[in-house]
Amino acid sequence: MIQTNMSKLVVIAFAVALLSECTQAQEVTGQLNGLVEITATNTSEQKSWLRQGWGVTRFDADSDVLGVSRAVLSGRMDFSSAWSAHAVAQYVPEPDHKLGFTEAYIQYQPLAQGYQFSARIGGFYPRMSLENPAIGWSSPYTLHYSGLNAWLAEEIRTFGAEFELKRAARRFRSKHDVSFVGALFKGNDPAGTLIAWRGFIPHDRQSVFNERVAFARVKSLYARQLRFQGQYVEPFSEIDGRFGYYVGVHWSYLKRHSLRAYWYDNNGDPGALNYTTKQYAWDSKFWSLAWRSKVSSQTQFIAQALYGNTAMGPRRGVNNDFYSWYAMLSHTFSDYRVSGRVEQSKVMDKDTWTFDPNASLTNGVTLNVSKTISEAWQVGAEFQFIDYEAQSRPVAYLPLGLSEQVWRISAQYQF
Amino acid sequence: MKKIFIWLGFICFSSQALDVRISDERGNAIVGAAVWLTGSKWQATELQENKVYSMGQQDRAFVPHTLIVPSGTLVEFPNFDSILHHVYSFSKAKSFELKLYRDKPLAPVSFSQPGVVELGCNIHDWMLGYILVVNSGVYGVSDEQGIVQLTLDSSQLGNAQLNVWHERFENLDSPESKSITITQTTQVVDYQIQQTLLDKMEFLTDDTDEYE
Numbered sequence: 001m002i003q004t005n006m007s008k009l010v011v012i013a014f015a016v017a018l019l020s021e022c023t024q025a026q027e028v029t030g031q032l033n034g035l036v037e038i039t040a041t042n043t044s045e046q047k048s049w050l051r052q053g054w055g056v057t058r059f060d061a062d063s064d065v066l067g068v069s070r071a072v073l074s075g076r077m078d079f080s081s082a083w084s085a086h087a088v089a090q091y092v093p094e095p096d097h098k099l100g101f102t103e104a105y106i107q108y109q110p111l112a113q114g115y116q117f118s119a120r121i122g123g124f125y126p127r128m129s130l131e132n133p134a135i136g137w138s139s140p141y142t143l144h145y146s147g148l149n150a151w152l153a154e155e156i157r158t159f160g161a162e163f164e165l166k167r168a169a170r171r172f173r174s175k176h177d178v179s180f181v182g183a184l185f186k187g188n189d190p191a192g193t194l195i196a197w198r199g200f201i202p203h204d205r206q207s208v209f210n211e212r213v214a215f216a217r218v219k220s221l222y223a224r225q226l227r228f229q230g231q232y233v234e235p236f237s238e239i240d241g242r243f244g245y246y247v248g249v250h251w252s253y254l255k256r257h258s259l260r261a262y263w264y265d266n267n268g269d270p271g272a273l274n275y276t277t278k279q280y281a282w283d284s285k286f287w288s289l290a291w292r293s294k295v296s297s298q299t300q301f302i303a304q305a306l307y308g309n310t311a312m313g314p315r316r317g318v319n320n321d322f323y324s325w326y327a328m329l330s331h332t333f334s335d336y337r338v339s340g341r342v343e344q345s346k347v348m349d350k351d352t353w354t355f356d357p358n359a360s361l362t363n364g365v366t367l368n369v370s371k372t373i374s375e376a377w378q379v380g381a382e383f384q385f386i387d388y389e390a391q392s393r394p395v396a397y398l399p400l401g402l403s404e405q406v407w408r409i410s411a412q413y414q415f
Numbered sequence: 416m417k418k419i420f421i422w423l424g425f426i427c428f429s430s431q432a433l434d435v436r437i438s439d440e441r442g443n444a445i446v447g448a449a450v451w452l453t454g455s456k457w458q459a460t461e462l463q464e465n466k467v468y469s470m471g472q473q474d475r476a477f478v479p480h481t482l483i484v485p486s487g488t489l490v491e492f493p494n495f496d497s498i499l500h501h502v503y504s505f506s507k508a509k510s511f512e513l514k515l516y517r518d519k520p521l522a523p524v525s526f527s528q529p530g531v532v533e534l535g536c537n538i539h540d541w542m543l544g545y546i547l548v549v550n551s552g553v554y555g556v557s558d559e560q561g562i563v564q565l566t567l568d569s570s571q572l573g574n575a576q577l578n579v580w581h582e583r584f585e586n587l588d589s590p591e592s593k594s595i596t597i598t599q600t601t602q603v604v605d606y607q608i609q610q611t612l613l614d615k616m617e618f619l620t621d622d623t624d625e626y627e
Contacts, residue, residue, distance in 0.1 A: 030517055031499055076499065078514050111512060111537050115506050133623050140623055168540040175616060177540075255541055255618045296618050375497070 001335055008235075024125035030077040034415050035135050039069035039143070041408040049198050050095040051203070052231065054216045054396070056362075056388045057404050058144075058203040063094055069410065070204070073134030076085035086124075088136050092205055095221050100208025100330045102137065108194055116166040118181075123159045123209060123236075125152070125322075126183065128262040128288040130302050131328070135414065137206060138262040141302070142368040143382045143408055146326035147200035148306050148345065154263075155194055155235040160185025160243070169254070177255075181248040181262075189268045192282035197221075199360030200324050200345030207235055219395045220356035225317055230278030239281035240272035245407030248288075260290040264308075271314035284310040303327040311351075319351035320358050333372070341366045349391070353387030363410075378412045417496065431600035432564040437557045437579060438607050444561025445581060445608060449483055449547050449590075451554035452565065453576040459552035461484030467491055467523050468548060470534070472500045472515065473619060477534055477544025481582070483554040484546060489523035501537035507588070508548055509531050528553065531587050532578065541618050545582060567600045583612035 041063075047053020048060040064323035071091040078084045088103040105122025125137055131149050134140045144154060198215045207213055214232045221229055244266035252258040286308020294300045305325035312318045326343035335392035342365050349358040364387070370380035389401040437448040451457075471478040473495040484490060494500050494515040503512035508530025513521055523600040526532065526548045535543035547554075553571070555563040562578050575597055592610050 024471070029514060029516065029519065033497070078499070081501075081512060081514075109504050109537060111501075111505075133625050167542070169618075170535065170541055170543050170616075173613065173616070175614070255620045255624060294621075297619060297621070300623070333483065 005026055005392060008031040012294075016296070017333055028077055028079050030075065033074045033135055033136070034385045035054045035070070035072040035074075035412060036068060037070040037410055038067065040066045041069075041083070042406065043407075044404055046402065046404075048094065049194075049201070049215045050213070052214045052217055054393065054398060054402070055404075056386055056402060057406050058094065058205050059406070059408075061313075067093060069093065070111070070136075070138070072138070074135050082108055084109070086122075087233060089138055090206060090208060094205070095214065098208060098211065102206050102208055102210060104209070112171070114171060116164075116168055116171070118164045118166070121160075124162070126156065126158055126162070126248070126262065126264065127250075128133055128152075128246075128248060128260055128264070128290060129304060130258060130290045130292045131261065131304065131326075138177045139203070140337070141328060141330050142341060142366050143380060143410055144202045144204050144366055144384055144406070146304070146324075146328070146341060146343050146366075147362055147364060148304055148324040148326055148343070150203045150205070151194065151200055151306075151324065154205065155188075155191040155207075155233065157207070157236050158183050158185045159187040159244075164248075175254050177250065177252045179250045181246075181250065183246050185244050185246075187236045188237050188244060188266050188386055189239040189281035190233050190237060190279045191266055191268075192312070193235070193280075193285040195310055195322050195347055196312075196318050196320055196358045199347050199388070199391065200322075200362045201388070202343060202362075202364045202366060202384065202386060204374045209236060210234070211236075217391075217396070218356075218392045220353075220392070223355050225280075225313070225353065226356065228273055228275060228278055228310075229280060234279050237277060237279055239274050239279055240269035242267050242281075243271055244268070258290075258292045260288070260301045262288040264288065268312075270312045270316055280312040281312050283316075284308065287309075299329070299331045301327070301329055309350075317351055317353050318356060318358065319349075321348040321350055322346065326364075335355045335366075335371050337364075337370045337372075339368045340372075357395065359381060360388070360390035360392075363387040376414055378414070380410050380412070382406075382408045382410070384408070420569065426580075431568075432566050433597060433600065434603045435500065435555075435557075435563045435565060435577065436603065436605045437563065438605065439560045439612055444557075444559070444605070445612070446557055446559050447481060447559060447581065448553070448557040448558065448561070448563070448603070448608075449545075449580040450563040450565070450606075451483060451547075451549045451551040451578050453549070453551050453578060453592075454574065456571045456573055457551050457553040457575060459488075463552050466487055466591070469493060469509055470544060471495055472536070472542070475536075475539050475542060475622075475624070477542060479544075481545045481555075481556050484526055484548055485552055486529045486550055487525070489525055491520065492521040497540060500542070502534055504534050504605070505531050505536055506530065506532045512537075518520055531623065532588075533587065539618055539620075541624070543582075547580060551578075567597065568616060569600060572597050572599065577606060579606055579608065581608065581612060583615070585610065585613060588604050596607050 046055030131266040162183035248262035266287040272281040290304040324345035328341035
């Protein structure tokens with residue numbers, strides 16, 4: 001299986017390289033970057049949600065103790081001054097050697113003397129976070145993302161058009177960057193499913209386009225009211241035919257202090273259901289507020305909070321409020337980066353369906369040390385403590401709470 | 416005997432420098448000021464005109480921040496970063512754009528018209544750099560002490576136009592200038608900037624700013 005997927009990777013890499021070579025003849029330029037991450041980790045005895053288990057760690061007893069934990073191929077092609085195409089493909093070993101695209105879009109960004117207008121069309125992440133600026137939306141701070149961004153990685157993606165109007169500080173000889181962002185999109189209707197039936201978990205597994213992500217066999221899905229819901233989510237699928245939208249504002253002061261505030265609403269019709277894929281449209285909406293301050297050239301503080309609601313069913317039979325936040329401090333010295341993060345996420349069950357308890361609470365602490373060996377190589381070690389409890393567990397005759405300690409050592413090769 | 420005097424003169428004066436000290440209205444030393452002399456005796460040499468100058472991009476910044484080149488020369492734009500830079504200028508002195516990859520250097524760009532060329536990057540919009548195209552072969556950028564050392568030889572003594580420019584000038588296209596008389600090659604000239612400089616813009620960026 002590994003060989004099959006590695007050969008798939010090689011084929012894709014070759015095809016993209018060939019395409020890049022071919023298009024060069026037409027004065028189209030391109031660039032291909034990549035990342036391969038090898039991880040050694042302890043694995044949990046609790047089966048991961050990715051294999052329909054109740055565990056809250058990405059790596060379970062069926063995972064390799066040592067192996068490739070991620071491979072990323074990120075390509076960019078420039079067709080003209082303003083137009084470029086971008087695609088990111090990722091491979092992750094679990095649950096069954098997944099390979100696919102996490103982003104693919106066309107970007108329009110003409111040169112501007114004053115206000116900068118730009119647009120993206122395709123499938124991509126909204127830019128509401130400040131934790132994941134590295135290649136393939138990975139984090140330069142920790143191996144596992146915060147539960148907040150892990151949820152965005154698995155259930156949130158824009159399939160549509162995003163527009164930005166930016167007043168770049170430098171162009172106006174100002175200390176302030178300000179930009180306004182708005183997007184219209186389709187798909188992303190089932191976003192919220194994992195919040196209801198699993199909760200927030202800090203991990204680093206990003207869903208690829210068209211992916212079906214599993215979760216534990218929660219008992220309530222055997223009930224009559226929820227019999228049409230599959231025990232999985234296809235987070236990026238279109239169910240109700242309606243457009244969703246988000247609006248955001250970015251501000252930064254001399255690039256020292258940055259703020260991003262977003263309102264996201266997938267505008268889902270909670271009564272809409274696809275009987276074939278067994279997926280509902282969820283009415284999911286939330287605020288996101290992200291803050292970053294560089295205390296010095298070496299030390300930075302990052303925090304982000306989400307607050308929102310998600311509901312499904314014609315009479316909003318599943319209806320949950322949720323919040324998730326993290327705060328992180330990261331410091332660099334010599335070739336080292338040390339990062340520490342604390343986080344908490346909570347799902348509050350607002351509906352009257354007592355047979356389907358959705359409330360959950362996740363607390364997490366993550367500590368990471370990484371060392372840059374060369375431009376290509378980086379090594380890191382991470383410890384993560386997760387304290388989790390979910391009201392759906394006792395229904396399945398499991399203890400309410402579960403604690404996990406994850407040790408992870410990684411080596412990353414970038415090109 | 417005459418040859419000996421010529422040699423003595425060469426040893427004594429050839430590598431001497433005119434020190435120009437740049438300060439603001441309050442007498443504080445100004446770093447990063449561009450200074451050049453104009454006049455018939457301070458034209459660029461053939462060697463200077465034939466040189467290919469370099470404005471690099473490294474760690475998402477232009478290196479050097481301010482480059483002075485004699486008019487009519489070529490400048491290359493090597494990208495030392497692993498990511499793409501989309502370098503452009505809308506300046507009157509030179510308008511151009513280049514999409515630059517590390518492993519695909521492009522042909523140098525010719526800068527023939529004197530003036531200030533403000534450089535930006537369309538991807539990393541905090542990047543800012545300047546190329547000053549001057550009709551001169553004697554120029555420099557002030558150091559932390561506000562000092563520019565202009566190397567002269569004894570044949571370059573006389574009246575000159577001293578030109579001073581700084582990125583914190585209100586009007587970037589208007590350098591300040593002053594007539595000076597250079598009587599010896601070890602002379603020190605103090606120049607106080609005639610206008611109030613705009614606030615310093617000390618942006619703080621690192622590789623975590625990539626995702627913009």
